[in-house]
Every structure is written in structure tokens, then in C-alpha cells.
Amino acid sequence: MEVCTTPAEMTAWSDAHRVAARRVAVVPTMGALHDGHMALVAEARRHADVVVVTIFVNPLQFNRPDDFTAYPRPIDDDLEICRSHGVDAVYAPVAATMYPEGFETHVVPGSLAEVLEGAQRPGHFRGVTTVVTKLFNATRPHTAVFGRKDFQQLAIIRRMTTD
Helix, strand or coil: CEEECCHHHHHHHHHHHHHCCCCEEEEEECCCCCHHHHHHHHHHHHHCCEEEEEECCCHHHCCCHHHHHHCCCCHHHHHHHHHHCCCCEEECCCHHHHCCCCCCCCCCCCHHHHCCHHHHCCCHHHHHHHHHHHHHHHHCCCEECCCCCCHHHHHHHHHHHHC
């Protein structure tokens, strides 16, 4: 299993598989992996030749710094879980890689992000759409598999990919 920590490493890995005519699937996560994530990996495997799991705790989607700080980050356990489930690559960048000094471009979702959870957590879905765009740009997948636990987030990501 390849572990990539920079966009350049991840893109090179993905491009090598694309050149070899392999379909690439990505399963975006914030880590702390469990059986639900592995079900998404299994689903991704049905749609692609190689599967990438992203592990990144995104500071842009946390409204409270203490929530971000407290979010679990068991990266060694997550990597072992991925290995044991046949994941082909993990993309695990750090925040400074994703949002280097001077970063200021965001993906701003539309009206779907202004109601329900979006009304309670201003900026949350802007953080989600920004990071998912960055993850897609690095992993260059043919397909992506998301859980359905957060229906509003799923609807926003579907709208973003359509747009």
C-alpha cells in the first residue's frame, strides 16, 4: 500500500494508474476508520481497479477550535485497517500541505448549504466543498464513494460535482 502525503505524490500515483487504464476510486475520510468506512472501500472496489482512502482532518469545517483539536487522529491504526482491507493507496496530507501560508481560495456552495446544519454551522460546508475539491484534484478519481450518514453533505457534494 502506498502512502502519499503531498498532492504531487498522490497525483503521480493516480496518473500512473490512469495511464495503465486502471479506474481509480477515492473514499474521502477524516480518519478514525471503522467498519462503515470499510464498507465504502468495498463499494469503491466494485467500481474501480484501485482504491484510494484519504485521511485528513479538515480544519476548515470546524467552527470551534477545541472540536478540531479534540478530533481523534489514530493514523497508525487507520493505516493498518487500510492495509488489512486491501486499500491500494492512502492520501494523508497535513493541514500545512492542504492550506499553505497565504491560502485564500475556497469553493463556496450554494443555497443547499444555507439551511439545516449549514444555518447552525456557518462556513462548515464551504470547508467541506473546498477540501473535497482539493482531494479530488490530488487523487484524480474516476469515481468517489461517500457515506450517506450526512444527507445534506452528500447533496452538496453531488451538486458540486455536477456543477
